[in-house]
Amino acid sequence: MRLEIASIAHTAQTLNMWGAITNLSKDYSVSRNFIYELLKVLKDTSSLIFAPSKAITQLSKKDAVAVMLHYRMIGRCSLESISELMKIRSLPFSGLGTISEMLSKIGNTLPSNIKLDKNMRLLILIASDEVFSKSTPILITVDPISSAILKIEKAENRKGETWKKHFDEVKESGISVIGVVRDEGNGLALGAKESLPEAIYQVDSYHAIAHRFGELVGKLEKRVNKLKEADVKDGLEKNSKETEDAIELSDNFSYLYYCIINELKPFCHTGEIRNRASANGEIETALELMQTLGSDEVNKRAKSAKKVLPNLLNYFEQTKKSIEECQKEGVNKDALEFLSLAWQWGKAVVKAKDIDRKHRAIEQRDIYIYFAKELLKDEYESISQLVFGKLELIIQASSMVECINSILRPYLNNSKNNVSQGFLNLFMFYHNHRRYRAGKRKGSSPMELLTRKEQKEEWVELLMDSVEEANPSFFL
Structure with missing residues (x-):
């Protein structure tokens, strides 16, 4: 399968077929990056694959291991697939046992923790x-x-x-x-x-809030839809009391959940740093209100979330530090706020699973980038690189x-x-x-x-x- 994808992609590139890689990623349900990695493996090993048989026979052990490593790590091939591919091309050291032994020995010579220079900390x-x-x-x-x-x-x-x-x-x-x-x-x-x-x-913050409550939003909405369908089947002209109660629970819970999500954002809608004490208070209030909704499941999750609240917003300190460092570099206040919001919406683009939310996030991000460019003119590239680099130090999850x-x-x-x-x-x-x-x-x-x-x-x-x-x- 991998060789097939790589071959098709190579042909498409050779013939300058525009959009072929994108279409190929859709047809095989793989990422574009994965296809480009397969292409690299094919190109890296093509000199060996199409070399005269004499040259292949004389291939050194080191070169053969390099082929194995490319297939294994870039191509993500199984050991059986590596053996089969090497045998098809008459490459030496292609036995399954040999490949397994060599790769195992290589792995065992490497440490399980990062290796830095002796004097580096x-x-x-x-x-x-x-x-x-x-x-x-x-x-x-x-x-x-x-x-x-x-x-x-x-x-x-x-x-x-x-x-x-x-x-x-x-x-x-x-x-x-x-x-x-x-x-x-x-x-x-x-x-x-x-x-x-x-x-x-x-x-x-993902495990503390989104993972803990996010799935419950969809779960409550599904329950409402099922109850509405049951009411229709029963011939009711309006929702039953059970359905109305379920709608109220779902709406109230969703509102409180998204209030909490909003308070997790390090920047307000103005681009200024969100006040930690205020955000903490808003989240605590929302969790307390969740416990009044009359749902045992919601109550249990809200109660457990309150336990992690003291350490939930520690990243606000890094936010403050990053902004102060940008200010010391002389970044214009308005430009800094525009870039902060562009960065925040950029994070939302990555996190969004719903396509409509993703498009809205992209639109908002691009708006603030436009404002920053208009303000900074020729300095945009250097200043945006500085600001985004500082903001990347803010780690929430x-x-x-x-x-x-x-x-x-x-x-x-x-x-x-x-x-x-x-x-x-x-x-x-x-x-x-x-x-x-x-x-x-x-x-x-x-x-x-x-x-x-x-x-x-x-x-x-x-x-x-x-x-x-x-x-x-x-x-x-």
């Missing part, structure tokens, strides 16, 4: 969470700004001592943790408290871990969730050193963004060097 806020391979927990800690994985490990459990050891090893890598964005998991909370007692705790999970998930699926620590080490190295091909991080690798040091070689070359450093005879 980084002061950062981290995001941590767990994902699952079947019932096996995988603990992940990332830098949400650069997207670099700081540590990834297959764990036996999610207990406090396991997370404490995890955080201790993150610190040993040269990371000084100033804050932790996490959910309310007991083991994660206990481990962070014991290992990182001085770090600021930021509640994951551990959503970057979810992003990593979405990248990792296809590998877990094609290995039938039989994941090893060696593969997780390999995945972390690949992710941290690959260059983004699109988006705000385009052209940079997570490692470059984290360390601010130029990465001169591609990920596979760096990986080969790392393996040879650990085992000089590996490719002999």
